[in-house]
Amino acid sequence: MRSKYASLFLILVSFASCASIKKSAIRSLADMLSSPDGAGVFTSDDDPKLIADSMPLALKLYEILLSYDPDNAGLAASTGRNFVMYSGAFVQMPADMLSDEHWREGVAARRRAKKLYRRGRDYLLQSLELRHEGFLHALESGDYDEAMMRLEKEDALSAYWGGLAWLGMAVTDPLDMELSTSLDKALLLLYRAMELEETNPGIHSVMIQIQLSLPSALILTMRERSPNTAAYMDQYYRDVGVSEEARKRAFYHYYRALSLSKNQDPGPHITMATAVSVKEQDAEGFKDYLEKALAIEPDADPETRLMVILYQGRAQWLLENIESFFLDIH
Template identity: 35%
Template sequence: MLNIQFNSLIKLRRLMPLPALILLVTLSLPSCSLKKLVLDKTADMLSGDMGTEVFSGDDDLELVGGALPFALKLYETILSQNPEHTGLLLTTGMGFISYANVFIQTPSFMLPDDRQEEREALNARAKSMYLRGRNYLLKALNVLHPGISDLIYAGRTEDALKDMRASDVPFLYWAGTGWFAAIGVNVMDINLTIEAKLALSLVEKAFELEPDFGDGLIHEFYINYYASVPPGMIEGSEEKALYHFSKSVELSAGLNPMPYVSLAGTMAVKNQDYRQFRDLLTKALSIDPESNPKNKLACTLAQRKAKWYLAHAEDFFIEVISEGEES
């Protein structure tokens, strides 16, 4: 018999989200097998498309930012009872990495220079969240391929990744990009920065197995990667960045503003090409978020960054040319 009476359960339902209520009930179940069944079903529900699209399909950044911490702690609570559920490990890892990027690192990037102490604190927290997400994803890969994380950390990435399949691509992509993002937050952390090749190997393997994954997500990563490197460091880096930009736009049917924002904030700034910068961001802002309902959150974020870049163009360019000044 459950410890929670029916009338109390009805009252709790009005106060709690369904997954949290399921968890509360589950923890009071007397049968281990029944508890595991319910935990499995709950984890399946949270890690399915419906669970993730609740967030990705919302265009209210503040609402999602307020809800995500509760969701992430809920995921961790369920994982404490069901630690090898690879679907929920993936969702949790993605969640921490996305939260770090959207709600910690991006606001940090937008802070004025006179708030450097606050920026450093936010960046430290973002790095921690990125690595927390990466760890969940490496754990998932370890469940799927026992011993793989030891091989990766030993630098034996070729041995570690030789048996990867297309079904492993989401784990590889998110683990690699989360790891790389943590490095990018503070490149002066030498112990972490020397792991960049390990992080990159995961993304490269994902690209080898499924280059068009996520309607161009890996291409988005490579836009930033190739467009950000100093001139001459990687031969043909600008051509590669433009290739990945083109592919990302093609795969998203032109409905994703992020490739435009990424190229503007990297290559256009590096080359001090204000016209390209302005044109790319204007294009990003012309995309209707409703045209891609499942990714309204990413679209809203990209367009917020585009507006911020345009409003702060003088921070990035020696000369800002208004449309009226063009010949």
Template identity: 35%
Template sequence: MKKGFPALSAFCRVCLCTALTGLIAGCTLTKHIALDSLSDSLAGADKRGRAAKIKRAENSLMPVLTGEEDAVLMGDFFPTVLKLYEIIAAQNPRHQGLSVMTGSLYVMYANVFVQAPAERLDASQYDLQAEEQKRAKLHYLRGASYALRALELRYPGLSAALDEGNLEDTLQFVERFKKSDVPAAYWAGAGRLGAFSADPLDMERLKTLPCTAALLERAAELDPDYNEGAIWDILTAFYALAPAEFGGNIERAEFTNAESFRASKGKSPSPYITYATSFCVPNQDAEGFKENLKKALAFDIESDPANRLALVIAQKKAAWLLAHGDDFFIEWE
């Protein structure tokens, strides 16, 4: 045996390796626990998609975002939020709550900060409008894919059924949904319908519309009052404006719109805006259009401080629609 640091016997080497393995495993376990804890906090839901219990309201991140009044500030900040969530989601891909939250943020970004501004561009900016609608579609689909990741973990094969437009298989999956699946189903459906609204000439996506509607219908059945009627609101726009051969149904739209008003309990301007665009414009009811948009504008943004951002954005849309009524009606005064 050489002098200096003593040679390790076989027994010592085994003991040391065992100890190091345990240490590494312990560090990995600690990392996963910390990552799950961070993911729970960012998502407001746990790794199985169940709403997380937050002891104090100030511990929740979302009111800081949704309670903001400055929509421009949020528009500038949103990409940073998106990439933050996406980075964490990449480190914790099986955390269902985080997948759904990441998906919801992408869908909101696509709708509020990409598609809505694109729709307000002047006709002379057609090329820019087309490019922004393309971006909106990209982010809608990315959001939907994140929400579907959570559902796919629970119901393997659902994504393929949706993409194939296989209504029979889709219905077999959604019939197994539980109330805890509603957030994922809503954001997946909203993202997929949003992508179609940004590119209505996408024939591959057109054939999947009935399957997406089935996803949302099941969510509405399980939780009719979810997010103050948000599911009914998006179904109203779909049934009122989609081609009949791909699921459009004006009678169903009237029912879902009534449910949207009921579930919102007068707290959201969205049902008024949806009614104005989905019913008044096709029927050329200019007075009804004005009446409903004015009701949307009458909401006090301080009536719901936690949702100031949504109220501000909705009223911005209502104001723009009123100012451009002559773009939608033959007779407009």
């Protein structure tokens, strides 16, 4: 894989020095890389180290293409998603698993992860602006309902990854107060993504974290600034018969994520272990969730093979370090 991207990279560099390069050729290559098949090159692989080593070169390839075709909304979205995936899987996650004696490396890695999340978020927001001129102005000026009204079903994935990147920035730097005051926009994107494509299992995993880990005041702020989103939330939970209690909503999203993924996604189990079991100091529940994550067969769904392997590595690390999360385990 690395040689494939290296070849493409060299071709583009040589093309860049040739005045006869045609935008149609760039667009064809961009469309190939931003297609589901292009993304599948990463997500279906069974060798995390190979992908970790290959992705930086691939990311720069995406950026070179985007510089030649800046109005390509699909390419901007794909570039953003890949930056977010790389930051989460290969920068933040390894940093979170470093031992205490490597805290300096952890701090540096989280700082890098935040920058990569920001770059990914900005490309995703750029893609939404390219599809809907005026979206960014409405979002930044606080006209949340106007901004969200512009988004359509085809924008659900970009809204989801954009919100995810925004939250990722906050997780890697919780002391950034300026960033924390903008997180209502991240929630707004995520709830709009759920409204547009509720069958995305990933959105429900994120909702577990939102219900249990984010300050309720942040959700209230978002609701006040976006009456349409508040109305959607209220109607959604009424329709599925779930009360306003955050814990009940978290469990609802957990089971919804498992149902939609056909129990092939370890993410919801890991989220419940860290967001529920640790908070409640339930060591047995913690182990049960993580064992369920580890029981999933990575090859059951080739399209998600890589993420299953990565999440299972995280689950195994959590089990091996269980004493770090529970007071009564030594």
